[in-house]
Amino acid sequence: MDVSERPQGVTIAVPILPEGLSHQDAIAEQHDLIEELIGREARTPRVFWYYTPMALAFTSDLECDLCIYDNMDELSLFRGASQELLSLEEDLFARCDLVFTGGMSLYEAKRGRHHSVHAFPSSIDFKHFSKARNTKQDPSDQAGIPHPRLGFFGVIDERMDIDLVAAVADLRPDWQLVMIGPVVKIDPASLPQRSNIHWLGGRSYAELPQYLSGWDIGFMPFALNESTKFISPTKTPEFLAAGVPVISTPITDVVRPYGEKGLVEIARDASEVVEKAELIFGRPNEAWLNKVDRHLATGSWDKTWSSMHKLMLDVLDGADDNRVDTSLPTYATTPAE
Numbered sequence: 001m002d003v004s005e006r007p008q009g010v011t012i013a014v015p016i017l018p019e020g021l022s023h024q025d026a027i028a029e030q031h032d033l034i035e036e037l038i039g040r041e042a043r044t045p046r047v048f049w050y051y052t053p054m055a056l057a058f059t060s061d062l063e064c065d066l067c068i069y070d071n072m073d074e075l076s077l078f079r080g081a082s083q084e085l086l087s088l089e090e091d092l093f094a095r096c097d098l099v100f101t102g103g104m105s106l107y108e109a110k111r112g113r114h115h116s117v118h119a120f121p122s123s124i125d126f127k128h129f130s131k132a133r134n135t136k137q138d139p140s141d142q143a144g145i146p147h148p149r150l151g152f153f154g155v156i157d158e159r160m161d162i163d164l165v166a167a168v169a170d171l172r173p174d175w176q177l178v179m180i181g182p183v184v185k186i187d188p189a190s191l192p193q194r195s196n197i198h199w200l201g202g203r204s205y206a207e208l209p210q211y212l213s214g215w216d217i218g219f220m221p222f223a224l225n226e227s228t229k230f231i232s233p234t235k236t237p238e239f240l241a242a243g244v245p246v247i248s249t250p251i252t253d254v255v256r257p258y259g260e261k262g263l264v265e266i267a268r269d270a271s272e273v274v275e276k277a278e279l280i281f282g283r284p285n286e287a288w289l290n291k292v293d294r295h296l297a298t299g300s301w302d303k304t305w306s307s308m309h310k311l312m313l314d315v316l317d318g319a320d321d322n323r324v325d326t327s328l329p330t331y332a333t334t335p336a337e
Helices: 023-038 053-058 084-095 104-113 126-133 162-171 205-212 235-241 252-259 270-281 286-296 301-316
Strands: 002-006 010-014 047-050 066-071 098-101 117-119 149-153 176-180 197-201 217-220 246-248
Touching: 023 053, 047 053, 053 084, 066 084, 066 301, 098 104, 098 301, 104 117, 104 252, 117 301, 126 205, 126 235, 149 205, 162 176, 162 197, 162 270, 176 205, 217 235, 217 270, 235 246, 235 252, 235 286, 246 252, 246 270
Parallel strands: 047 066, 066 098, 098 117, 149 176, 149 217, 176 197, 217 246
Antiparallel strands: 002 010
């Protein structure tokens, strides 16, 4: 086990396995490594926090005081997903005390499968991304790209509609599309190549505000397929915190609440992307940005954690008593701007 420390008390433990192990042997080795690291029995109060049901395969016999399933994506719909996911998710629902979902569509899909499901849509590290509002110097690999610029950052995989990217580039050859992120699970050769599409590769979290500061529009060209049915893109509020107007395809958790509140423009095809972009280029941003800031002020990761922590303490104190107790996110109960 490769164990390393991170700031603020986080320890990262990565199992290093020999190449060529069978699936069952890999599960057994991971189980033994984790048991050696933390012990089978909890010597002090212990919380197991699962982001994927697959981890249950090698931790199901270890003892914990509180078990949480933090369901951020519908992993079973991703390309290459294991068939074990569905059965292990059933086991995890049976074991866990709380289920947190990363968005409203996931909440609606999962709320009937457990007695205590709670929606926590993506929040925002506002201080970090708002640096883009006051940064004026382009990174060296972006400085020579003309304006206007439509930018994307994130993993580039089957969730991206690369045909839409190509179509927008063809409709407006004088617009520049700046695409930042690693290419995963798709052939890099399948990415459209145009003089006005710039595939810059991955960049660090710390570098993102500087890139965003030079974008005229944030572009979220998500494909509408099984892998995007339940996503709640964290980059939506991150773009907004950076002060960058956003155009997105009609992803449910972007339409609600961002599209409905007029914070994000929704486009279904390349011609609508062009139409919405021209609308953004022609409007003053001050009123829109004031509305954005009022919305973002209602949520933060600190507030998200505070709400999660209260639910956790209620379970540990026996206050939930296995009652049916589903929660809606803050934005669902606040009036539209």
